[in-house]
Amino acid sequence: MSSVELSSDLxxxxxxxxxxxxxxxxxxxxxxxLYLLKSNNxxxxxxxxxxxxxxxxxxxxxxxxxxxHTFRGRHLEVLDNLKTSAYxxxxxxxxxxxxxxxxxxxxxxxxxxxxxxxxxxxxxxFVNLPKQDWLYIKL
Amino acid sequence: xxxxxxxxxxxxVAPPKKLTEKEKKMLEDTPVNHKLIKRAxxxxxxxx
Numbered sequence: 001m002s003s004v005e006l007s008s009d010l011x012x013x014x015x016x017x018x019x020x021x022x023x024x025x026x027x028x029x030x031x032x033x034l035y036l037l038k039s040n041n042x043x044x045x046x047x048x049x050x051x052x053x054x055x056x057x058x059x060x061x062x063x064x065x066x067x068x069h070t071f072r073g074r075h076l077e078v079l080d081n082l083k084t085s086a087y088x089x090x091x092x093x094x095x096x097x098x099x100x101x102x103x104x105x106x107x108x109x110x111x112x113x114x115x116x117x118x119x120x121x122x123x124x125x126f127v128n129l130p131k132q133d134w135l136y137i138k139l
Numbered sequence: 140x141x142x143x144x145x146x147x148x149x150x151x152v153a154p155p156k157k158l159t160e161k162e163k164k165m166l167e168d169t170p171v172n173h174k175l176i177k178r179a180x181x182x183x184x185x186x187x
Contacts, residue, residue, distance in 0.1 A: 036186065050141075097180050113142075
């Protein structure tokens with residue numbers, strides 16, 4: 001994989017390293033697809049997607065979304081002034097729409113890693129399923 | 140994300156398979172955010 005810049009926090013960076021190693025194993029299987037976002041030879045981040053279901057509803061699942069440390073929290077002109085994470089979520093909506101008819105997808109779903117991220121994703125348009133940590137966007 | 144760490148190991152967390160009737164209804168009754176989807180699908184992405 002292209003260069004990855006982890007968090008400056010030691011504990012968080014170890015967590016990210018573990019997740020990335022796991023995702024690299026998962027993308028060896030056809031069920032998970034990894035998309036890299038690059039600009040001017042810089043890797044801004046990546047997103048791993050797989051088809052899943054919530055209840056009986058076929059869904060596209062965001063397995064993991066990672067933004068390189070340098071670009072976190074930054075609105076980038078090259079990304080239509082969006083943050084990298086929002087751009088990657090928009091991209092996942094585009095992917096979901098493209099395969100919606102083929103796979104009958106109904107939702108884009110994700111499980112935020114922590115409570116702070118819950119609010120970040122809600123601000124992007126995700127809705128919280130009551131009493132669950134899972135968030136979704138209806139397609 | 141669907142990855143979590145438990146006992147120092149990365150575990151994969153799947154979405155709930157069993158939903159209550161209330162949860163199903165909420166999912167079904169959620170309106171499609173057309174503005175969000177239009178914004179997301181009208182862009183040319185530089186993703187590989």
